[in-house]
Amino acid sequence: MASPSRLPETPADSSEPEPAVETARRQLQHAAGHLEIDPNIVERLKHPTKVHEVRVPIERDDGTVEMFTGYRAHHDSVRGPYKGGLRYHPDVSRDECVGLGMWMTWKCAVMDLPFGGAKGGIAVDPKQLSSDEKERLTRRFAEELRNVIGPTIDIPAPDMGTDPQTMAWLMDAYSMQEGETIAGVVTGKPPVIGGSEGREEAPGRSVAIITQLVCEHYDRPLEETSVAVQGYGSVGSNAARLLDEWGATIVAISDVNGAMYDPDGIDTKSVPSHDEEPEAVTDHADDVITNEELLTLDVDVLIPAALGNVITEDNADSVAADIVVEGANGPTTSTGDAILADRGVQVIPDILANAGGVTVSYFEWLQDINRRAWSLQRVNDELEAEMRSAWQAVRAEFEDREVTWRDAAYIVALSRVGEAHEVRGLWP
Numbered sequence: 001m002a003s004p005s006r007l008p009e010t011p012a013d014s015s016e017p018e019p020a021v022e023t024a025r026r027q028l029q030h031a032a033g034h035l036e037i038d039p040n041i042v043e044r045l046k047h048p049t050k051v052h053e054v055r056v057p058i059e060r061d062d063g064t065v066e067m068f069t070g071y072r073a074h075h076d077s078v079r080g081p082y083k084g085g086l087r088y089h090p091d092v093s094r095d096e097c098v099g100l101g102m103w104m105t106w107k108c109a110v111m112d113l114p115f116g117g118a119k120g121g122i123a124v125d126p127k128q129l130s131s132d133e134k135e136r137l138t139r140r141f142a143e144e145l146r147n148v149i150g151p152t153i154d155i156p157a158p159d160m161g162t163d164p165q166t167m168a169w170l171m172d173a174y175s176m177q178e179g180e181t182i183a184g185v186v187t188g189k190p191p192v193i194g195g196s197e198g199r200e201e202a203p204g205r206s207v208a209i210i211t212q213l214v215c216e217h218y219d220r221p222l223e224e225t226s227v228a229v230q231g232y233g234s235v236g237s238n239a240a241r242l243l244d245e246w247g248a249t250i251v252a253i254s255d256v257n258g259a260m261y262d263p264d265g266i267d268t269k270s271v272p273s274h275d276e277e278p279e280a281v282t283d284h285a286d287d288v289i290t291n292e293e294l295l296t297l298d299v300d301v302l303i304p305a306a307l308g309n310v311i312t313e314d315n316a317d318s319v320a321a322d323i324v325v326e327g328a329n330g331p332t333t334s335t336g337d338a339i340l341a342d343r344g345v346q347v348i349p350d351i352l353a354n355a356g357g358v359t360v361s362y363f364e365w366l367q368d369i370n371r372r373a374w375s376l377q378r379v380n381d382e383l384e385a386e387m388r389s390a391w392q393a394v395r396a397e398f399e400d401r402e403v404t405w406r407d408a409a410y411i412v413a414l415s416r417v418g419e420a421h422e423v424r425g426l427w428p
């Protein structure tokens with residue numbers, strides 16, 4: 001088996017979805033090729049600093065006890081405490097947490113946030129648990145992780161299968177054991193206990209801001225821009241509605257059942273998001289197309305905002321959009337990405353486009369440690385300023401080095417992380 005340091009640029013067998021950890025290592029290796037960076041630092045960054053694996057026993061409602069396995073992967077903390085989501089999903093694994101934790105390191109670095117990268121979760125189907133069972137699972141998981149999380153150590157946030165209520169239980173369990181209320185141990189909490197205004201819509205808002213900036217870069221007025229959005233959940237609906245408000249024509253939106261298509265433009269506010277009415281997009285549509293067809297629509301901008309691995313070697317040739325803005329995490333496989341790059345399709349990567357979530361998490365953490373709540377207006381203004389500043393840093397690399405937008409974002413992130421390792425050195 002090839003060692004991680006010798007991975008080829010694209011996977012040999014791409015019939016299977018590539019594991020997140022492999023994609024993440026490949027992208028790191030690729031970005032390192034553009035930089036004068038100490039190979040020893042790159043080697044360190046290919047591996048997590050630690051992966052915590054815990055067993056989480058819970059009493060089910062029928063009195064039986066069931067064991068689940070939980071993980072927290074710490075990738076890198078050279079620039080600050082570890083930061084990343086906790087997911088409850090049957091496919092959660094050690095490797096998945098390591099790969100997603102690496103992405104968090106780059107996402108925080110490209111945004112210049114004083115955080116490192118982490119990811120964790122429990123291999124469980126949360127739909128099979130009652131609310132009481134989920135609460136017991138979360139509180140026990142908090143206890144198992146208590147020594148490795150904390151507001152200056154590692155700050156979890158919601159992810160797939162977890163939500164603000166999960167974060168409230170986690171914060172409560174942690175605070176109870178520590179003997180004081182420690183709001184800054186998690187982000188994505190309900191505002192009444194220290195959560196931030198604007199956190200929920202932040203990833204979609206950042207996708208919309210970056211779409212606006214990329215259209216400006218290519219001299220495309222939003223009023224003349226058509227957009228297709230896959231997924232109408234938190235990221236997809238917020239991005240679509242803001243772009244609609246700012247003048248773009250949203251011609252397609254979708255959920256798991258299929259896509260609504262209207263070349264004259266959809267009134268996005270009249271279609272309920274996943275949160276408002278789950279999987280109801282097609283109920284409101286006159287014209288329904290498939291999610292596969294949505295990805296190949298002849299639009300100016302395509303925003304995949306539902307799942308990973310949807311643009312692959314099988315369909316990348318058929319993507320007709322000029323620009324792809326990645327709303328979901330990892331929607332483009334390595335081979336899909338290479339095909340789009342060859343065809344001159346501009347892909348704005350997830351680590352920049354959807355980084356509004358972790359950026360407002362950073363604002364939440366600042367509010368918690370300062371015991372001071374910000375207004376929604378302040379959150380949105382500061383988010384816009386952070387997104388513009390990250391965009392400018394990435395655009396400078398894109399123009400100077402004539403690389404793809406993804407490479408430019410990785411170059412910004414890896415330069416910052418590499419330089420921090422360089423100046424801190426290796427202890428002892």
Ligand code: NAD
Nearest residue numbers: 203231232233234235255256274305306327328329354357
């Ligand atoms: P969500 O659960 O709110 O919504 C997901 C949407 O995708 C729903 O409309 C659902 O119907 C649709 N969907 C599910 N399966 C589909 C399929 N096979 N084809 C088409 N649509 C499908 O999720 P979200 O929070 O909006 O997250 C979407 C993506 O964005 C994920 O990749 C997530 O990791 C990423 N992301 C989320 C956040 C966040 O804070 N919410 C932040 C950054 C990145």
